[in-house]
Amino acid sequence: MKRTLSIILAFMLGLTALAATTASSTALIAPCTPGGDYNPDCDLDHNGVIDILDIQLAAGHWNQVGAWTGGDSWLLTGNAGASPATNFVGTTDGQNLIVQPGAGRVGIGATNPTDGKLYVAGGGGRGVYATSASTDGVVGASGSGVGVSGISTSFYGVDGSTQSTSYAGVRGVNLSTGVNGAGVYGLSTNGPGVNGVSTSGNGVKGASTDSAGVYGVSTNGSGLYGSSNGSNGVYGQTTASLQPGVKGVNAAASGIGVRGEANAAGGVGVWGQSNANTGIYGLSTDGIGVWGQSTNGPAMRADGNAVQARAMGGWAKAMAYIRSDGLIFQCYNGVTGASSNGCGFTVNHFTAGGYGVDFGFYVWDRFVSVTATRNAVGNNMAAEFDFGAANTTIDVRTFRANQTVDTEDTRFMIIVY
Known part of the structure; x- marks a missing residue:
């Protein structure tokens, strides 16, 4: 009786297995030889072992061991024989593919991702490579940290390239309204x-x-x-007013905000160019705005006119060569940079040997030097000055050097510092 029940039970299991095979498996494409090489077509439960369940599903083929390589499933231990052109993890209906590690991380090329939600280990190549035909290859955004962080021990942490003449390989955008972004x-x-x-x-x-x-x-x-x-x-x-295109800040004592260095002949350490305004601008509230230093050459060179604010010291504020008849022969205005058409100066030849030079700006707090030339007949001439009634004017008197009573016309140069 027990034997009869066992036969009936085995027959029923066989029918069940046959139904499962018919419903979930395809026909075997090769014989499953007992004890032969592992045949994945006989591993109907895809567990790498052909056992009693496969016997039930495959109608009596057993005793084969190997790694499952067939079917459309992605195994936890990896797949072999996949074709990148046809096999992929993703969707075919335009729906999003979500990878959710929970509190963990997603690692690519790394068995123990230690940082970030997505950790990519590039080995000997790039960790992440992204391309786009019309917009950004990689966009990183962060509310309080770093949008994109790249680290490399022997190459570039972040490398961007572009073939466009209007866009950059790597672009950084600061959307904050603060001045320190x-x-x-x-x-x-x-x-x-x-x-x-x-x-x-x-x-x-x-x-x-x-x-x-x-x-x-x-x-x-x-x-x-x-x-x-x-x-x-x-x-x-x-494009902001009063903001620099390049700014260097150094908070240390004797520090340098911006340093330019050129070691080749004809080289320029720092080059400033402007077609309408200032090429190089230096600003300091308690130190040196622009400092030039050289051991064997000019510390500062100007291929053009040099100007300075009227109230500051160091450079000449005005230079003029006055003829004996009071006309301006040569001049330079160190405040405006003018060097022709009187430079903004006027001369009042109020008496013989007396000249009132009006510079057009306040001169009473400036240093002044006046030098007279010999007169037309070769007499040595001298000059003296005094500040005029107007605070923009300096009165000059010229006379023969061997007497100081009568003034006499002659040419002279005047410099205001």
Whole structure:
């Protein structure tokens, strides 16, 4: 009786297995030889072992062991024989694919991701490579941290390239309204915070309408370093009034905000150019706005007129060569930069040997020097001055050097410092 029940039970299980095979399996494409090489077509439950369940499903083929390689399932231990052209993880109906690690991380090329929600280990190549035909390849956004962070021990942490003449390989945008925000922020403890290299264009280009286009900080190296073989190593541009295209700040004693260095003949350490305004502008409330230093050459050179605010010392504020008849022969206005058409000066030849020179600006607090030339017949001449009734005027009197009673016309030069 027990034997009869066992036969009936086995027969029923066989029918069940046959039904399961018919419903969920395809026909075997090769015989499942007992004890032969593992045949994935016989591993109907896809567990890598052909056992009693497969015997029930495959009608008596057993005793084969191997790794499952067939079917459309992605295994926890990996798949072999997949074709990148046809096999993928994703959707075909335009719906989103969600990877949700919960409190953990997603690792690509890494078995133990230690940072970020997505951790990509590139091995010997790039960790992340993204392309776009019409917009940004990679966009990183953060409410309080770093949108995109790239770290490399021997190459670039972040590398961006573009074939467009209007867009940058790497673009940084600062949307904050604060003055300390930065589109691109470079930080280094022993090297360049941002290193830009170009063979024909801008090594680094930063643009901002309200703050710093490019901002670099370093505790022991270059906060911002740019190198180019054909154009600008570092290029900064701003549309905001009274804001610099490139700004360097150093809070340390005897520190340097911006330093330019050129070691080749004819090179320029810092070059400032403007077609309508200031090429280089230096501002200091208690120190030196612009400092030039040289051991074997000019500390400062101006290929053009030099001007200075009237109330400041150092440069000449006015220079004039006055003829004996009171006409201005040569002149230079160190306040406005004018060097022709009287330079904004006028002369009142009020008596023989008496000249009132009006400079058009306040001169009573300035240093003055006057030098007379010999007269037409070769007599040595001298000159003296006094501040005129108007605070913009200096009165000059010329006379023969061997007497000081009568004044006499002669040419003279006057310089106001």
